[in-house]
Every structure is written in C-alpha cells, then in structure tokens.
Amino acid sequence: MVMRPLDRKLVRDLFHLRGQVVAIALVVACGVATVVTTRTAYESLVSARADYYARYRFADVFAHLERAPDVLRARIAEIPGVAAVETRVVADVTLDVPGLSEPAAGRLLSLPDGADPRLNAVHLRGGRPLDASRRDEVLVSEAFAQANHLRVGDAIGAVLNGRWERLRIVGIALSPEYIYEIRPADLFPDPRRFGVLWMSRAALGPAFDLDGAFNDVSLALVPEANQEEVIARVDRLLERHGGLGAYGRDEQVSARFIEDEIAQNRVTGTVLPAIFLGVAAFLLHIVLSRLVSTQREQIAVLKAFGYPKRTVALHYLLLAMTAVAIGALLGIGLGLWLGSLVNGVYREFYRFPRFPYEPGAAAVAIAVGVSALAAALGALSAVLRVLDLPPAEAMRPEPPARFRAGWIERAGLLRRLATPGRMVARNLSRRPVRAGLSVLGLALAVAILILARFFSDAIQTLSDVQFRSAQREDVAVSFHRPLSSHARFELAALPGVLSSETYRAVPARIRFEHHSRRVAVMGLHAQPSLRRIVGRDGRPVSLPADGAVLTSHLARLLHVEPGDVVTLEVLEGRRPALTVRVTTLADELLGLNVYLEDRALARLLEEEGSVSGAFLRVDAAASDALHQRLKRMPAVAGVGNRLAALASFEATLARNLGVMNGILVAFSCVIAAAMVYNSARIALSERSRELASLRVLGFSQREVTQMLLGEQAMLLVLALPLGFWIGHGLAKLLADAYAWELFRMPLVVTPRTYAYASLIAVLAALGSGALVRHRLRGLDLVASLKSRD
Amino acid sequence: MVSAGAKDVAVREALFEARGLSKTYVVGEVVVSALAGVDLDLFRGELVVLLGPSGSGKSTLLNILGGLDVPTHGRVRFLHHDLTNAGEEILTRFRREHVGFVFQFYNLIPSLTARENVALVTEIAARSMPPDEALGLVGLADRLDHFPAQLSGGEQQRVAIARAVAKRPDVLLCDEPTGALDCETGKRVLEVLSRANQELGTTTAVITHNAAIAGMADRVIRMRSGSITGIQVNEQRVHPAELEW
Known part of the structure; x- marks a missing residue:
C-alpha cells in the first residue's frame, strides 16, 4: 500500500518525537490501566457475587x-x-x-x-x-x-x-x-x-x-x-x-465488606484515571503546541498548496490520537494483567465457588473512550491554531520571545539572584500558565505517592491505637451468658493469669429520635487498665460515673450530641428500655460502641455485678497451660488473643497493600518522570539556540545543563508543597469515604511519607534529567548559531 | 630605533598560528571540503577582515580559531597552547578566558536585560570590566534595563559587542556582525567594533561578504573555496563612518 505524504509525515513526526510520545503513552497507559484494573476487578466481583447470591x-x-x-x-x-x-x-x-x-x-x-x-x-x-x-x-x-x-x-x-x-x-x-x-x-x-x-x-x-x-x-x-x-x-x-x-x-x-470493597474500587477507579488522563492531556497539549509552532511554515505550505484546513488539522489530531492509542493498548494489556493480580488477592479474602477473572468489553470500551477524550482535549488548542493560521502569516517565522519585568521583578525579588537564576525565574514567569500546569502535574505525582503511603500510615495508626493503646490485655475471654462477679476469682486462679478485668456486654438497640442502631453496650471498670477507650489521637477517654460514652461515628449516625438523652432497648433478659444521657464522644476508629461504667450499667439493669467476660494479663510462659484450660471451660464462648490478632492483621495488610502500593508508586513515578522529561525536552527545543550561545560564550556543558535543569528543579520545588497539600486533601477524601461502621481510616500523613514522596519524585526527576542531559551533549553549537530559530 | 623595533616585535606577536588547516564535513552522503590547507597568523592588536562569498570557508576558519570546531587536518596554536587536539573542556575554558564572539543574529538571551546579558559573561570571567562600562563603550548607557525584544537590531548587536568585549578577551571574533542590519545601523556597529579594537587593543577578526567593509581593517584576507586567495595590508584604516555600501 502506498502511504499518502501526510501519513508519512505523521509517521516521521512520531518517530522524531519518540521520547515525548513514549512519555505521553506511558501516562495514558497508567490511566487506562487503572480504569481497566479497577473496573474489571470489581465487575468480576460484582458478577461472582450476583451469581453466588x-x-x-x-x-x-x-x-x-x-x-x-x-x-x-x-x-x-x-x-x-x-x-x-x-x-x-x-x-x-x-x-x-x-x-x-x-x-x-x-x-x-x-x-x-x-x-x-x-x-x-x-x-x-x-x-x-x-x-x-x-x-x-x-x-x-x-x-x-x-x-x-x-x-x-x-x-x-x-x-x-x-x-x-x-x-x-x-x-x-x-x-x-x-x-x-x-x-x-x-x-x-x-x-x-x-x-x-x-x-x-x-x-x-x-x-x-x-x-x-x-x-x-x-x-x-x-x-x-x-x-x-x-x-x-x-x-x-x-x-x-x-x-x-x-x-x-x-x-x-x-x-x-464486599459492598465496601466495591465502593472503594469505584472511588479509586474514578480519581486515579482522572489524574492520569488529565496529565496526559496536558502533556499532549504542550507537545503539540510546540510542534505546531515549529511547523508553522510547513502548515503554511500545505495550506498554500491547497490542502483543506480540515485535513491539516486532522493530521495533528491523528498525531495525538496515535500517541494516546499506543498508551491505551499498553494500558489495556497492563490493566488486564493487574486486574488478574487483584483478582488473585481477592480470592484470598473472598471465598466464592466460582470466581473467574472475566474482564468485560465494557471496561475496555470505557478506557478507550476516556483516553480518546483526553487526546482530543490535549490536541484541541493546537488544532485550533492550525485552523486559524493564515498561509501568508504562517510563512513568516514566529515573533521572538517577549520578556518584560513581571510583578516578581517589580517586587525586587530577583535582585539577589545570580544571572542564571534570573533566567530560570523569568522563563517560568513568562509562561505562568504552562509553568503552573507543569507544577500541578508534578504535584499530582507527589500526591499519588502520598496517597500510596497514606494507606500504610493509616492502618499502622489504626493498629497502634487498637492493639497497643486500647487493647492491652493478652487474652480476652467471653462467656456464653452473664456470670456472677465471682467468675473473676475463678479466672484469677487460672494458670499464668497476672491480673484480670471483667466487663459486662449487653446487646441493645440504641435509639435517638427516629434513628436507631444495633450495638453492644459495654460496662467497663471506672479506671480500666487492660481495655481502654481510646480516641484516634491515641489518648484515652475517661468514663463518667454517670452517663454514656459514644463512638463519635455512632453519634453522627444517630445525630446525637453530648447532653442528649438516648434510649437503650436491651435485647436480653427482661429487655428493659433504659434512658441514658450521653456525656462524652470518643473518636474511636473501630466499631460503633456505647460505654458505661460497669457499676452504672449494673444499676440501670438492676443487677448485681454480672460479667460477660474478662480481659486477662498473662504470663507468657504459662500461656499454653492457660489455653488448654480455656479450651475446655464450658462457660467460655470465645477466647481472643491480642498478639495473634495483631500478627494476622499485619500479615493480611502486607499482602493486601503490597500490590496496590506497588502499582501506585510505579504509576506516580511515570507521571513525575514524564512531566520532568517533557518539560525539559520542550525547554531544550525552544531554547537550543540560547543554550548554544551560552556554550559559545564559555559556559561549560555542566553549567548549561544546570541552567536548563535548574528550571525543572524549580518547578519541582514549587510542586512539592502543592503536592503535599493535594496529597493530604486526597487522603482526607479517602479517609472520609472510608468512614464505615466497622472501622474508620484515621487521617494520618507522617513526615516520613512526605519525605518518601519527595524522594521518589526527585529520583524520577533526576532520571529524566539524565536523559535530557544526554541530548544536551549532542547539541550542535555551530548549527544552532547559524539558524534564526 | 631599538624601541621602534621592540614595538614592531610586540605588534607582530602572533596570537594565532594556523598551519595547513583543512576541514571536511560529511553532509548526508556528500563529503564537503570547507577548508583546504589554510596557513594564517593573526597578530596581537590588529583588526582583520575575512572577505569571501558564502561557502568560501571563512566561517569554518573562524569557528576553528574560536574553539567551536576542530580541524580535520593541520594545526592551530593560540599563544603557546595547541588547540588542535584540545578536548571539550579545554576548548570551553579557552572560549571563556580568551575569546569574545559576535554573531549575525546577536544571540542574546531573550530573558535577560542588556545589563544582565553582559553580566552573564562578566560573572564567569576573571578580569572583566563592569557591565555598565561595557555598555557605555557601545553607547547604550541609557538602555541598560531593556530586554532584547525592546531593542532595535543595531542596539541588540551593540549589546552583543559589549557582552563580547566586557571580559577583555584576547580576540574578538565577529561573524557577519552587520549581516542583518541596514547600512546606517551597520556602520554604527562597525564603529563600535573599531573603537573597541583601538581603545582596548583587542585583536579583532570580522567575517563579511561585504567588500565595502574591507577599508576599516589593518589587513584584509580574501577567501574562496576553502583557500586564502590573497592578503592585503591597508596602510591607512578608513573610519567606518566613511564606508559606503
């Protein structure tokens, strides 16, 4: 088949821009992959569930x-x-x-x-x-x-x-x-x-x-x-x-749990692709804009020879579409592979008779549609410029870059900078929108990295608060039915028990106005030492002598505020309906709880210190003997082991978060690297003459590289705090979205996470900086000086 | 007589010595010979005009002298340094310490003001003059804070000259400095070059295809097809204002 000349130009332009095309394709691939991964994973989950149910x-x-x-x-x-x-x-x-x-x-x-x-x-x-x-x-x-x-x-x-x-x-x-x-x-x-x-x-x-x-x-x-x-x-x-x-x-x-997983997948499957495809559209925008300005004369010639506007505009649109199509294909493949990995993780947690990974055509169609939209958006302004360019005008070279003293200048902020520093500052302030978008793109990469680590931070906090601050017992024992308070002495006599603390748990329906929830009302010691009520800040909440402490999330669900009187419809024994004043809210991360001091609860229930179970501190050396006894005690309904729970919690976490973290880190590296590479590459092509002049004037390779990459470094420095802010915002968004009845995600972003995100972003930037430096070495001084830009 | 002889020797000290210089380029599949066995000395303090049509090899010669390019064959020495086989780093240092360039299209940094364009070079040079003084020398004392886009072509070229002379280079190499300018503006630029040569004693080489400029030189070197076809010594230098083209 014979290619038309315009098609041939398309192929050659793509080859010429291969570095940038690859960068765009990779970012698109990440976006498409997140769409395909999350959608196919949850579609498989939804269809397996529907079928099973x-x-x-x-x-x-x-x-x-x-x-x-x-x-x-x-x-x-x-x-x-x-x-x-x-x-x-x-x-x-x-x-x-x-x-x-x-x-x-x-x-x-x-x-x-x-x-x-x-x-x-x-x-x-x-x-x-x-x-x-x-x-x-x-x-x-x-x-x-x-x-x-x-x-x-x-x-x-x-x-x-x-x-x-x-x-x-x-x-x-x-x-x-x-x-x-x-x-x-x-x-x-x-x-x-x-x-x-x-x-x-x-x-x-x-x-x-x-x-x-x-x-x-x-x-x-x-x-x-x-x-x-x-x-x-x-x-x-x-x-x-x-x-x-x-x-x-x-x-x-x-x-x-399954419903929450699907909801979470929907959030991730919307937020992440939006970020990636937005970045891809932006990269396309700057690459194509640059291409159109360097090809002004070619565009003019094409128009002068009678190519219709539409054909020429379509040519540039096709360029964008091709870059995006490469990325979309890559992303679909990657997404299907990652989807099967996620499906594998699901299989460990969700037990279905049949849980095949069956990616639907819909997910792929959505991915393709969304990425085509990103391509069109990215190409829009460049294509419009092609349409607007009158042939005669386009024949003339583009007017020289205009610089003026901007507001930064007038504020006297640049006076202290050395000349190369001023060049960097002026180049950035000359195109504030482009610089701003570059900063935003880099900031998004940093934000995604923060998000990836936020999950670990939050779960770590959750586990610290729960397993170290709130639960301090070694073993928790629950009884089939309430026993008299004498049970405490029997427990204390068991092998290895160092101390014990009994509790009373009563199933009840808590009611306030027209809101209600099923809960277990816990009666705890006035000064508990083995099981405390701990807020998300890690500080214990003390129990009032009268009145109830409610988990904040429960209070929110019931629209209760401190001072309100709630009804507790007890669901055992005589089933009395108790009225209690809520005195304090505890911002707990786990469960929906109602706490009273045990004596207050006994008074309300009109009973004499019944106990539903106990928390024990145990001498580790004797724990086997204790377990042997507990296994055969008729009154014991369940035995909980704090350290075993903690260990299983952490093992589960490592498996579950490992895959997702890896994906997020890899993807945000792609964004960071693509942003830096592209913007340095554009800067290099726009200013090759200027850089060559500097080399001729006696600046060394290293100094010129520093000037070019200094600009990128400046963008990164601006992007870091913004990325921290956006990352924190996204973390908050997810923490709010993950406020479930079973547990809440604490909004914790540690300094280590910020440092980690910065480090990865800087490494990605250094990597792409190295690629550009390589290009800079190949700069032809003589040829750059001869041309009139 | 002794003193005159000493002065004569001093004047005739060769800054550059080029012997048997040739340069061939491979453009696509064609081998182009840009220089073919050129011998040339440039002496301290003189103003030389290299005259020739395009493709005569004058730019190639200038680029080799300025350390932008290396010859395929032959040797080139600057004072006691051999530039022939110098590496990238040595050539960069050579340009930084000894050479000032002026180009046809000025090659100013658009994001820097006139003063800053000069300062860019003086900051990295050892025995430079203050940027304001250099701009005063080219008659732009009142345009210090203008950006290139706010200056006329002639003014931009004078900033480029100020930038080149500010570091007190040993040699000033000018490639078609008036090529993009009209006659009157061009003459102003040449005046500035001539003044810099006389007041600072900077050895100056000007490339041009405009024969009218030859009158302002101490020596005129004519080139054609990569070879020197003749060297003419002017007994009397013509003031640039009196040149006509």
Missing part, C-alpha cells in the same frame, strides 16, 4: 434470638413481602484445633436434615454432605480448613453447650454468608483462629437444648418488599423470644 439463595434479612418454637416460622412467613424463611440453630463455640495451642472460635450453623436449606445454601468443595443420622459430623469452611491444614477425615474438639465433643470433618464447604469469613467485630479475617462449621439440625438442636426450636432466622424478600417494614414486623414477632434485632444485608458483615 442468586444460586445459593443468600437471604435478605437476618435475625438472631434466644429461642423460639418452630411454629413461629409460619408466622414469620406470613409477613407481607417475605418470599422464603429458613430457621436454624447457630452457636458460637470454642474449638480445639490440632496444631494450634490457643483455642479457636467457631460458629456452628445447623443445616436441615436430609434437605437443602431454603436459604443460605452451602457449596460443597470437597468430601460429602452431612449424614443426619451421625451426630458428630461437621462440614468446615474452606478458609479455616486451609489455614489449619484440616482435611476430610480429620477431627477437631469443640465445647458444645458445656460438653466437650470430638467432631469429624466430612466435607469442606463455602457459604454466601461467609464470602468474607471474619469473626464479628474483627477487622481482618484470621482463618487460623476463626472458622464456620455446619452440623445437622438433628445433632445441633439437642446439643443446645433447641429441639423443635430455633435461635436464628433468615428471610428472603420479594423484589418489591419494603425491607424496613419487614424488619420492624420480625422484631415485633421475635421480641418475646429474645430477638436481638433483625437486620438487612447492609449490616451483614460479609456482604458489608
């Missing part, structure tokens, strides 16, 4: 209660809007896992005998279904089995309602209720110490004295049902049966 009949509404007879099921099914009801027995138990010294926590769920559950069906990964005639058979969740190397045929110990039993594993299973398998109130999954187990109703019911009764109910709703209405009716029905309050998928822990 539908095929395994994930319920819409959940409720836990003390005990209700099976006949109540029919009454629940009659509630308008309810499509299906499943009742079952659920129990939290302590597990003795081979190879694990401390006790693990297990959640036992009953499955109907010999039938599939109507809701929340399990997917069998291995082994066989339960045999209802065998009382000791269990299915265990896949994550728990894998973490503890459990196989079909293995046995684990469990304390069922006070009796120690040996349970045989007959199958490995998954459930839509536990895609994200996490112990309630935990932040990250700890599959080694928390697992879900399924037993037949015939075995589990009698074990917990729930023969012919249930303590948990799930509902599916018809599409047009009013969920709030259904929840209110369920609550009324269950009130007499010790109902703990029904809730929808929005409060179901696993569903909530």
Whole structure:
C-alpha cells in the first residue's frame, strides 16, 4: 500500500518525537490501566457475587434470638413481602484445633436434615454432605480448613453447650454468608483462629437444648418488599423470644465488606484515571503546541498548496490520537494483567465457588473512550491554531520571545539572584500558565505517592491505637451468658493469669429520635487498665460515673450530641428500655460502641455485678497451660488473643497493600518522570539556540545543563508543597469515604511519607534529567548559531 | 630605533598560528571540503577582515580559531597552547578566558536585560570590566534595563559587542556582525567594533561578504573555496563612518 505524504509525515513526526510520545503513552497507559484494573476487578466481583447470591439463595434479612418454637416460622412467613424463611440453630463455640495451642472460635450453623436449606445454601468443595443420622459430623469452611491444614477425615474438639465433643470433618464447604469469613467485630479475617462449621439440625438442636426450636432466622424478600417494614414486623414477632434485632444485608458483615470493597474500587477507579488522563492531556497539549509552532511554515505550505484546513488539522489530531492509542493498548494489556493480580488477592479474602477473572468489553470500551477524550482535549488548542493560521502569516517565522519585568521583578525579588537564576525565574514567569500546569502535574505525582503511603500510615495508626493503646490485655475471654462477679476469682486462679478485668456486654438497640442502631453496650471498670477507650489521637477517654460514652461515628449516625438523652432497648433478659444521657464522644476508629461504667450499667439493669467476660494479663510462659484450660471451660464462648490478632492483621495488610502500593508508586513515578522529561525536552527545543550561545560564550556543558535543569528543579520545588497539600486533601477524601461502621481510616500523613514522596519524585526527576542531559551533549553549537530559530 | 623595533616585535606577536588547516564535513552522503590547507597568523592588536562569498570557508576558519570546531587536518596554536587536539573542556575554558564572539543574529538571551546579558559573561570571567562600562563603550548607557525584544537590531548587536568585549578577551571574533542590519545601523556597529579594537587593543577578526567593509581593517584576507586567495595590508584604516555600501 502506498502511504499518502501526510501519513508519512505523521509517521516521521512520531518517530522524531519518540521520547515525548513514549512519555505521553506511558501516562495514558497508567490511566487506562487503572480504569481497566479497577473496573474489571470489581465487575468480576460484582458478577461472582450476583451469581453466588442468586444460586445459593443468600437471604435478605437476618435475625438472631434466644429461642423460639418452630411454629413461629409460619408466622414469620406470613409477613407481607417475605418470599422464603429458613430457621436454624447457630452457636458460637470454642474449638480445639490440632496444631494450634490457643483455642479457636467457631460458629456452628445447623443445616436441615436430609434437605437443602431454603436459604443460605452451602457449596460443597470437597468430601460429602452431612449424614443426619451421625451426630458428630461437621462440614468446615474452606478458609479455616486451609489455614489449619484440616482435611476430610480429620477431627477437631469443640465445647458444645458445656460438653466437650470430638467432631469429624466430612466435607469442606463455602457459604454466601461467609464470602468474607471474619469473626464479628474483627477487622481482618484470621482463618487460623476463626472458622464456620455446619452440623445437622438433628445433632445441633439437642446439643443446645433447641429441639423443635430455633435461635436464628433468615428471610428472603420479594423484589418489591419494603425491607424496613419487614424488619420492624420480625422484631415485633421475635421480641418475646429474645430477638436481638433483625437486620438487612447492609449490616451483614460479609456482604458489608464486599459492598465496601466495591465502593472503594469505584472511588479509586474514578480519581486515579482522572489524574492520569488529565496529565496526559496536558502533556499532549504542550507537545503539540510546540510542534505546531515549529511547523508553522510547513502548515503554511500545505495550506498554500491547497490542502483543506480540515485535513491539516486532522493530521495533528491523528498525531495525538496515535500517541494516546499506543498508551491505551499498553494500558489495556497492563490493566488486564493487574486486574488478574487483584483478582488473585481477592480470592484470598473472598471465598466464592466460582470466581473467574472475566474482564468485560465494557471496561475496555470505557478506557478507550476516556483516553480518546483526553487526546482530543490535549490536541484541541493546537488544532485550533492550525485552523486559524493564515498561509501568508504562517510563512513568516514566529515573533521572538517577549520578556518584560513581571510583578516578581517589580517586587525586587530577583535582585539577589545570580544571572542564571534570573533566567530560570523569568522563563517560568513568562509562561505562568504552562509553568503552573507543569507544577500541578508534578504535584499530582507527589500526591499519588502520598496517597500510596497514606494507606500504610493509616492502618499502622489504626493498629497502634487498637492493639497497643486500647487493647492491652493478652487474652480476652467471653462467656456464653452473664456470670456472677465471682467468675473473676475463678479466672484469677487460672494458670499464668497476672491480673484480670471483667466487663459486662449487653446487646441493645440504641435509639435517638427516629434513628436507631444495633450495638453492644459495654460496662467497663471506672479506671480500666487492660481495655481502654481510646480516641484516634491515641489518648484515652475517661468514663463518667454517670452517663454514656459514644463512638463519635455512632453519634453522627444517630445525630446525637453530648447532653442528649438516648434510649437503650436491651435485647436480653427482661429487655428493659433504659434512658441514658450521653456525656462524652470518643473518636474511636473501630466499631460503633456505647460505654458505661460497669457499676452504672449494673444499676440501670438492676443487677448485681454480672460479667460477660474478662480481659486477662498473662504470663507468657504459662500461656499454653492457660489455653488448654480455656479450651475446655464450658462457660467460655470465645477466647481472643491480642498478639495473634495483631500478627494476622499485619500479615493480611502486607499482602493486601503490597500490590496496590506497588502499582501506585510505579504509576506516580511515570507521571513525575514524564512531566520532568517533557518539560525539559520542550525547554531544550525552544531554547537550543540560547543554550548554544551560552556554550559559545564559555559556559561549560555542566553549567548549561544546570541552567536548563535548574528550571525543572524549580518547578519541582514549587510542586512539592502543592503536592503535599493535594496529597493530604486526597487522603482526607479517602479517609472520609472510608468512614464505615466497622472501622474508620484515621487521617494520618507522617513526615516520613512526605519525605518518601519527595524522594521518589526527585529520583524520577533526576532520571529524566539524565536523559535530557544526554541530548544536551549532542547539541550542535555551530548549527544552532547559524539558524534564526 | 631599538624601541621602534621592540614595538614592531610586540605588534607582530602572533596570537594565532594556523598551519595547513583543512576541514571536511560529511553532509548526508556528500563529503564537503570547507577548508583546504589554510596557513594564517593573526597578530596581537590588529583588526582583520575575512572577505569571501558564502561557502568560501571563512566561517569554518573562524569557528576553528574560536574553539567551536576542530580541524580535520593541520594545526592551530593560540599563544603557546595547541588547540588542535584540545578536548571539550579545554576548548570551553579557552572560549571563556580568551575569546569574545559576535554573531549575525546577536544571540542574546531573550530573558535577560542588556545589563544582565553582559553580566552573564562578566560573572564567569576573571578580569572583566563592569557591565555598565561595557555598555557605555557601545553607547547604550541609557538602555541598560531593556530586554532584547525592546531593542532595535543595531542596539541588540551593540549589546552583543559589549557582552563580547566586557571580559577583555584576547580576540574578538565577529561573524557577519552587520549581516542583518541596514547600512546606517551597520556602520554604527562597525564603529563600535573599531573603537573597541583601538581603545582596548583587542585583536579583532570580522567575517563579511561585504567588500565595502574591507577599508576599516589593518589587513584584509580574501577567501574562496576553502583557500586564502590573497592578503592585503591597508596602510591607512578608513573610519567606518566613511564606508559606503
């Protein structure tokens, strides 16, 4: 095929500008890659979730209660809007896992005998279904089995309602209720110490004295049902049966986590590509503007020879489109690869029967569309200039650069600068918009670097506040039901226990005006030393003798302010409705909590110092002996280990943040390098004559390089504080967006992060500076002097 | 007589000695011979005009003398330094310490004022004169703070001359200094050059294809096709104001 001359010019111009074309293509690639990565990752997650929820009949509404007879099921099914009801027995138990010294926590769920559950069906990964005639058979969740190397045929110990039993594993299973398998109130999954187990109703019911009764109910709703209405009716029905309050998928822990992940992905998938493609458009703008001014005469000749304006303008638009298309192709490839990596990380956290990485054409189409838009935006002004240029005028060379004393000059700021410094300052102030945009581009790179580190900073703070400041116990023990305060002496007598602090936890619904939330009301010691209430600044909040302390986020959700009186509808025992004045808000990072001094809570509940559990400080040497005892204590429902939780938290973090951090750091390096390279390259081409003159006047290679790169250094110096500011702003944006019920992201940007962002930006700048210096060495002095620019 | 002889020797001290200089360029696939065996001495304090049509090799010769280029064959010495095989760094130092350049298109730095353009050079030179004095010398004492874009062509060229002489170079090399100027402006520029040569004693070489300028020189060196075709010594230098073209 014969190429038309204009096409040939296009190819040659692209080759001539290859350095800048590559820089633009890389920035576009990063933007497109972020679009493709985040979109395909979350689309895969959304489609796997939709498929799983539908095929395994994930319920819409959940409720836990003390005990209700099976006949109540029919009454629940009659509630308008309810499509299906499943009742079952659920129990939290302590597990003795081979190879694990401390006790693990297990959640036992009953499955109907010999039938599939109507809701929340399990997917069998291995082994066989339960045999209802065998009382000791269990299915265990896949994550728990894998973490503890459990196989079909293995046995684990469990304390069922006070009796120690040996349970045989007959199958490995998954459930839509536990895609994200996490112990309630935990932040990250700890599959080694928390697992879900399924037993037949015939075995589990009698074990917990729930023969012919249930303590948990799930509902599916018809599409047009009013969920709030259904929840209110369920609550009324269950009130007499010790109902703990029904809730929808929005409060179901696993569903909530996935929903939050998708929301977070949407934010990242919008903010990051916008930054990258904006930078790409800007780079295109300066490269094309420069090209059009150096090719004025060529444009004039083309027009003079009768090429229509449109054809010539299209030629320059095509140049932009080609650079962007290269980047888009690269970005799609990169994005698909990174998407599969993210999918791999997801697989570790989210357990689906089928979780394929299936990138849709839509994500690719969006990426292409958005990048084409960036190309068009970037090319716009250059193309308009091509259209406007009258042939006769264009034949004349561009008028010389005009410099005047600007406001900086008049303010006398340059007087102290040496001459090269003045040149730098004047060159920047002569094109303030371009300099400003360059500074903005570099600042965005710095901001992204800050963002990348902010996640680590925030999580580190969260972990410090939670695991070092608030939680100071070694072991936390919770009981199945409240015990008398004498339990404290029994705990103190256990091997290795150095000190203990009991607490009272009461499930309740907190109500203020028309807002309400399900919470656990905690009664703590007046002067706690093992478990304190700590705000995000790391300072402990003291408990008032009267009145309640609320987590700030809960107060916000309920629109409560200090001094307001809230109602606590207790969801156990006599179910009294207590009124309490809120005295203090604690800006806690985890959970939604209500705290009272334990004596005040006892007074309100009219009880004599019942305890729900205790925090223990333990002599490490005796911890194995203590764990052995705790595993078999009938009263103990769960045992938490602070150091183990901290370790799993940090390990999870390293895996999860590693990938994302790597991507962000690499991408922001690309922006920083591309910005510096391009602006130094343009400066070099615009001022090669000037630089050659300086060389002729006796300035050394090094001095001239310093003058050229000094300008870029100046831009970087201006960009750093701006980048810090934008980075902090983006971090705040994310911290605000990540204010969830389960945890809040603290807005912490450490000096180390600022230093790190600056260092990476400077390194990227030095790298591209080296490329330009190489070009400067090749400057032809004689030829540059001869030409009239 | 003895004193006269001594003066004569002093005047005739050769600043540059070029022997058998030749330069060939490869332009695309064509080999161009720009200089073909040129022998030339430039003496301290003299004003030389290199006259020739374009392509005669005069610019190449000037570039080699000024340390912007190196010959393909032959030797060139400046005082006691051999420039023939000097590296980039030595040539840069040579230009910085000894040579002042004036170009056809002035080559001022657009972002610097007249005074600053001169200061740019005086800051890096050892025995320079104050920029204001240099600009006074070229008659621009009242234009110190103007940027190049605010000056006429002749004024810009005079700033370029001030910049070149301010560091008190041993030699001033001017490549078509009036090439972009009209006659009257050109004569003013030549006057400035002539004055700098006489008052400061700077050896000056002016390249031109304008034969009318030859009258102001001590010696006129004619070139054609890369060779020197003749050297003419003017007994009496004509004042630039009296030149006509």
